[in-house]
Amino acid sequence: MIxxxxxxxxxxxxxxCLMLLAGEASAQQAVRYEARxxxxxxxxxxxxxxxxxxxxxxxxxxxxxxxxSELQSAAIDxxxxxxxxxxxxxxxxxxxTISNAEVAKTLQLGxxxxxxxIFTGTVTTAAIRTNNFTRSESTCAKSSGLFKCDQxxxxxxxxxxxxxxxxxxxxxxxxxxxxxxxAEAVAVQDEYTICNGQVEDPNVSLGSVFNSIxxxxxxxxxxxxxxxxxxxxxxxxxxxxxxxxRRHVAPYNRTIEVKLKPKGRNLDKAGQQQFENAVAFxxxxxxxxxxxxxxxMYAGNNQANVDLLYNMGVCQEALLPDxxxxxFEYYARADQLLQKPDTLISEAYTRTKAMIGQSxxxxxxxxx
Numbered sequence: 001m002i003x004x005x006x007x008x009x010x011x012x013x014x015x016x017c018l019m020l021l022a023g024e025a026s027a028q029q030a031v032r033y034e035a036r037x038x039x040x041x042x043x044x045x046x047x048x049x050x051x052x053x054x055x056x057x058x059x060x061x062x063x064x065x066x067x068x069s070e071l072q073s074a075a076i077d078x079x080x081x082x083x084x085x086x087x088x089x090x091x092x093x094x095x096x097t098i099s100n101a102e103v104a105k106t107l108q109l110g111x112x113x114x115x116x117x118i119f120t121g122t123v124t125t126a127a128i129r130t131n132n133f134t135r136s137e138s139t140c141a142k143s144s145g146l147f148k149c150d151q152x153x154x155x156x157x158x159x160x161x162x163x164x165x166x167x168x169x170x171x172x173x174x175x176x177x178x179x180x181x182x183a184e185a186v187a188v189q190d191e192y193t194i195c196n197g198q199v200e201d202p203n204v205s206l207g208s209v210f211n212s213i214x215x216x217x218x219x220x221x222x223x224x225x226x227x228x229x230x231x232x233x234x235x236x237x238x239x240x241x242x243x244x245x246r247r248h249v250a251p252y253n254r255t256i257e258v259k260l261k262p263k264g265r266n267l268d269k270a271g272q273q274q275f276e277n278a279v280a281f282x283x284x285x286x287x288x289x290x291x292x293x294x295x296x297m298y299a300g301n302n303q304a305n306v307d308l309l310y311n312m313g314v315c316q317e318a319l320l321p322d323x324x325x326x327x328f329e330y331y332a333r334a335d336q337l338l339q340k341p342d343t344l345i346s347e348a349y350t351r352t353k354a355m356i357g358q359s360x361x362x363x364x365x366x367x368x
Contacts, residue, residue, distance in 0.1 A: 029259065029262060029283050030257050030259050030260075031257070031258050031260060031287055031314055031317075031318050032255055032256065032257045036076065036252075036253055037247070037251065037252055037253075037254060038251050039247070039248065039249050039250050039251050040247070040248045040249075041182050041249050042251070043181060044117055044172055044182055044249040045081050045082075045250050045251060047116040047117045048081070048082060048116065049082070049085075049115045050071065050082050050083070050116065050117045051084070051086065051109065051115040051117070051118040051119065052067060052084060052085075052119045053109055053118065053119070053120055055067075055121040055122060055123055056123070057122045057126070059123045059126035059166075059234075060122065060123045062238060063126075063168060063242070064086075066239055066242045067119070067170075067242045067246075068084060068086055070239075070242040070243060071084050071119075071249075071250070074250035076250070081251065086113075106118055106120055106173050107173065107175055107178055110173065116174065116175055117172050117174055117175065118173050119170060119171070119172050119173075120170075120173065121168055121169055121170035121171055123166075124167045124168065124185075125165055125166060125187075126165075126166055126234065127165045127166075128162060128163070128164045128233060129163055130160050130162045130230070131160065131163070132158070132160045133159050133160070133161070134158055134159060135157055135195055136155070136156060136157075137157050137196075138152045138153065138154045139155075140152055140153075157195050158195070158196065159195040159196070160194050161191055162191060162193075162194075163189065163191040164190055164233040164234060164237050165188075165189045165237075166234075166238065166240070167188075168185070168245075169185045170182065170183070170186065170245050171183045182248065182249060186241050186245060187241075188237050188244070189237070190227070190233060190236060190240070192226060192227045192228060194228070199226050199227075200226070256317065256321070258314045258317055258318070258348065259344060260279055260282055260290075260311050261307040261310050262276075262279055263275065263276070264276070264297075265305075265306070265307050266305060266306075266307075267307075274296075274297055275293075275297065275311075277293060278293035278294050278297075278311070281293065287318050290315070291312075291318070291319060294315055295315070306337050309330050309331075309333050309334035309337070310330070310344065310345055310348065312330045313327040313328070313329075313331040313348055313352075316330060317352070324356050325352075327352045328353055331345060331348045332349060
């Protein structure tokens, strides 16, 4: 028996409930594709040769080591973005400005390393705190059947939540001019909770329970183990902050997952069969064949069918990942035809609109 919630609002969900929800979750076919995202500061990636020296602050040396690894691993289309060189730390003030003397020292180290850009910075916050509390938990003390609980017992269990906050102010200085070409504070935070000696896994949800029962998860998709110590949390925060900096200064690929509509509503019988045949091709890994069928249907008299418009948008995302406006056009038309909210269409509309905005902003920032 699965019990979710506390007190009189608890939900008891049996096997039939699990099967129903799992069926609904598996009805939509997911399509994954690799999308390329440009760096927020593309001029740094254009320099290619960079140096990193130890950051200031209470966690500066540890953070610079992680940042070096992140920048060394930056690659696009299997090609390394940066050639990274390193040197021991220099001393400078731990605020958000950098003095002329500090710039001069940085440039001296950059010339010694023989790089075009050198990274410095300050870790201003690396804080971990723990809050202790108790939680009420109910268990079934007496049951008269597999999914029937006649008596529950509520007890207080000891818990603690450990919260981490990490802030770093990186700077990238161009060695040839002394100009600070990147300076953007990065702040991350995370937490974990332990109750009755057990770590609560933030990756566990009802959806993951259904997948584990009904085979929905795929080989190789296991989530990393949850953080369970202050040291582990601090290490994760360093890594999270370094990854953000890497995305700021280097282009990257990211896997995007979108879901196809499984049924073509408001189509005639032949159209519905065509629609389902296309989805079957997608399930078999032939998104190209699926999209060819959707395109043929769209070329007929189906330009106002919401489900077809949405799936055409999915095809544009999967086959033209560098052109989000192509997908957005179909999602926007589907959105305009809706008579009531649709989660998939709303998410797709918002996602591709944001990608278009990012692309336009990047183009405006690019140096000719």
